[in-house]
Structure formats: C-alpha cells, structure tokens
Amino acid sequence: MSHKHILATIRLAHHFGSAFTPEQVYRYLRVKMDEGEFSNRLQELLDAGRVRRQDGVLFTAEVEEAFRQKQQWSRELFGKYRRILGAICRAPWVRFVALTGANAFESCRKVDDLDLFIITQKNRLWLCYLLLVLISKLLGKRGVLCLNYLVDEAHLAIEQEDYFTAVQLMQMIPLTANGYYRQVMEANPWVFRVLPNARPVTELNPRYV
Incomplete structure (x- = not known):
C-alpha cells in the first residue's frame, strides 16, 4: 500500500x-x-x-x-520576466507575490505565461487588479500575467479545499520575504489535513530571488 x-x-x-x-x-x-x-x-x-x-x-x-526541457523553459521564462515580477512585488498595495501553477512546478511550455498568487492590501483588491492590468499593458505584456489567486490580506482563506489546491499552495514559490506566506498557511489549516506530512517552506528559493 x-x-x-x-x-x-x-x-x-x-x-x-x-x-x-x-x-x-x-x-x-x-x-x-x-x-x-x-x-x-x-x-x-x-x-x-x-x-x-x-x-x-x-x-x-x-x-x-x-521534464528536463520544461524545467529549462521555466527557468528561462522567469529570467526573461524577472524585472517585471520585481516591479509587481514593489507595486502599491501589493503585499505578497508567489509563482504558482506550471511556473512553480517548473513545467512550462516554450511559450507560456506567469501564474501568480498575489495578496493585496485590505480593500484594495480591485484597485490593485486594475493597476496590474495597466502595468502589463504599458509593458506590452498583457497576456503574460495570469492571476491564479488574487486575494486581499483580510481574506486569505481559499474556498476550494481539495487535494490539488493544497498541492498548489504548498508548491508555490514566494518571491517576497515577509510574513504573508505564513499567514496564508495559518488561514488554510485544512491544507495540513489533506497533506499530513507537509510543512511550510521557511526560506526563499535562491533560484527565484
């Protein structure tokens, strides 16, 4: 078994x-x-x-x-858009940014987008969304950013409580070193019931700093 x-x-x-x-x-x-x-x-x-x-x-x-080919494409994609991701991390009302989806699994296709988990300041979610759309449009990267999760800091609990969502949350790669990753984990204790051996990451992945 x-x-x-x-x-x-x-x-x-x-x-x-x-x-x-x-x-x-x-x-x-x-x-x-x-x-x-x-x-x-x-x-x-x-x-x-x-x-x-x-x-x-x-x-x-x-x-x-x-896998080796997709891993290479994933790392090249991050390198290509590192500056844009840095700008998003520093944008007004943005509190936390992480890679999710294929980016976090390093399984991107040769041409792919950036799957992101973003936490905004309380009551600034839609304003922040419009700002991110404007940034991506001004940079000519409208189709590159994919907001898999966009939540504000007062509403960190994820509604969909299943195995695949738990894996997505545990696999995400934080790009900002602050306490919000820990808060996401604390707001979603169900993750550790679904994945009883899981533990939150304690430091940033040096490849994605």
Whole structure:
C-alpha cells in the first residue's frame, strides 16, 4: 500500500509535466507516513527499477527527457520576466507575490505565461487588479500575467479545499520575504489535513530571488 501512495505522488508531478524530489513526494502524500518507512519503501521502488533518481528528482522512466526541457523553459521564462515580477512585488498595495501553477512546478511550455498568487492590501483588491492590468499593458505584456489567486490580506482563506489546491499552495514559490506566506498557511489549516506530512517552506528559493 505504501508503494502505491508513493508512486501515485510521483505520477502527480508527471501529470504537471514536472518531477518531485523525495522530500516533495513525502510532503504531498495523501496519507500519514513515518519518514523512516517512506525512505525504506522508496528505496525498494528504486531497487526494483520502478522509479529512477536523477539529479535529486524522481522519475518513472518515460518522462525524464520531457521534464528536463520544461524545467529549462521555466527557468528561462522567469529570467526573461524577472524585472517585471520585481516591479509587481514593489507595486502599491501589493503585499505578497508567489509563482504558482506550471511556473512553480517548473513545467512550462516554450511559450507560456506567469501564474501568480498575489495578496493585496485590505480593500484594495480591485484597485490593485486594475493597476496590474495597466502595468502589463504599458509593458506590452498583457497576456503574460495570469492571476491564479488574487486575494486581499483580510481574506486569505481559499474556498476550494481539495487535494490539488493544497498541492498548489504548498508548491508555490514566494518571491517576497515577509510574513504573508505564513499567514496564508495559518488561514488554510485544512491544507495540513489533506497533506499530513507537509510543512511550510521557511526560506526563499535562491533560484527565484
């Protein structure tokens, strides 16, 4: 049964065109599992050839080449729009910005958009939305920004409480170093019931700073 849950979580990453590290697989298991048991069951899958580990991430054999290409495209996309993302982070009424979706999973296509989670100042959500539309239009990037989540700081609870939303929240990559990421996690305790092994990130990903 443990093997089944581990394989299902590895394939979840493949569903998004991505791949998980062992730590991420453990984090996104649907069932509570001791870390020692997880390590033993994962090693059994590796020894049996059902899973392969390459450069720190886990694959079923058929997806590795596609993942490498999408990972490269994802990092190039972030580099291309780094300055725009920096401007958004510093924009009036913006309190928090994170990458979500394909950007967070590093599974972008060659031509893709930026999937964002943005928190605005209280009672400034629509004003902030109009400002972001104006910024993207002035920069000629109207179709690049995709606001997957746009919430104000007084309403951080996410209504859709399911496994895939929980994974999206845990996988997001914060671009701002402040207390709002922690507040999002505290406002959505259901995430840790759905993902009983998950823990919030404690520092920014250096690749996306």
